[in-house]
Amino acid sequence: MYKEHPVAVQQGSVAHYFRSGTPTISQERFDKLILNFIIQGLHPLHTVERPEYRDLFREVLPSRHLVSRRTLGRMLDDEHLSVKTTLSKTLSKQKHVCTTTDAWSSNNRSFLGVTIHWIDQETLSICSGALACHRIIGRHTYDVLAEMLEDVHRDFNIKDKVTLTTTDNGSNFLKAFSVFSEVQRTIQDREEEDEEEEEEDHTVFINVTDILNETGEDHNLPPHQRCACHTLNLIATRDIEGALTQSEPFKKISRSTLGKCQALWSQQQRSTQASDVIKDKWNSTFLAVERLKTCILTKEQELQETCEKLQVTHFRVTELVFIKEYVQVMAPLAKALDVLQSNRMAYAGVLVPTISILLEKMDQMTHETNLHHCNPLVDAIISGLKQRFGYIFEDARLQGECIPTLANDEGNLSQVQHRIPGQCSL
Secondary structure: OOOOOEEEEEOOOOOHHHHHOOOOOOOOHHHHHHHHHHHOOOHHHHHHOOOHHHHHHHHHHHOOOOOOHHHHHHHHHOOOOOOOHHHHHHHHOOOEEEEEEEEEOOOOOOEEEEEEEOOOOOOOOOEEEEEEEEEEEOOOOOOOOOOOOHHHHHHOOOOEEEEEEEOOOOHHHHHHHHHHHHHHHHHHHHHHHHHHHHHHOOOOOOOOOHHHOOOOOOOOOOOEOOOOOHHHHHHHHHHHHHHHHOOOHHHHHHHHHHHHHHHHHHHHHHHHHHHHHOOOOOOOHHHHHHHHHHHHHHHHHHHHHHHHOOOOOOHHHHHHHHHHHHHHHHHHHHHHHHHHHHHOOHHHHHHHHHHHHHHHHHHHHHHHOOOOOOHHHHHHHHHHHHHHHHHHHHOHHHHHOOOOOOOOOOOHHHHHHOOOOOOOOO
């Protein structure tokens, strides 16, 4: 078969490429690329005034004008307005949306972030957008957060479209929605109506002056959803501490084993030489212990030698068994967390079957006889799941509108798929 041989091409210099003939990029396109560089890289506006920045582009694109910091600021404002207008237009076509919000502090400043999510009616895929990242002046108390969130919803004209808002388990958010949520107010209204019916024969006097002098604002927030991922994380951290109080033997072996694990991880973080010995990095307790389990099953001798080189006490046989059981118990919880925090599975209908299967897995472990140390850990997880997720089995919104596709025989939670239009971002 005939094959044509490629012709060698000589690469020219960068300066020759940009200086030969007419520039290959327009001034408008050049300005947009600079703006995108500043935005996507989160660079400060004064970047365009740095001498090395200006020297770079004067060398490679001498015919292009470099924008000033003030001009860049105006371009940024125009881009913000354009993106906001486009997003508002898209949201105006949606019937149902949900939002997520969070508050945090950085460099002695507090901020409120709000994102929005909806399901495309044609592709049934999740779409997302950022609504706000506003500075919080003063303390972020529940009433301040409620006012700011309501203002964001009103600004994008979605106040009547938000089916729910997802937050973490922070007390300020929980109180904001317990006081100002539509669902909570509806219950209160019904109670007041019942009281009025009982007292309709009595004359009620109202002080109009007190009403006119009231300064408190009555905010109106959508129904609330606690972040399932954050809740599961609380179970995996705080609630399992309850296992330490249930069983003294579990408390003893847990602390001795995890103490040695922590000593091993600390050696890795403090010394580059130790890091080379371990040859891996771990970013969570479960993943770290899971890695140790793999070493136990495949390279137990090497693990003990690593402990000896790093001057960490060797793991006893019972502690190696504890590590295996710890991973066995925590693996279903970690799998459930992966499912719920996946962008592909962020539907409200995923929550009930995922937690149900997780509870089933935990319940199966209570009847297994091969757990020698971690039965109290299983009990603590079950208790935490029932306490923190008990409400989902009574929520008609979550129960009545789900059509499940159950997991396979191996219990692969990633196969569970439920969708409720307009409600996502668990």
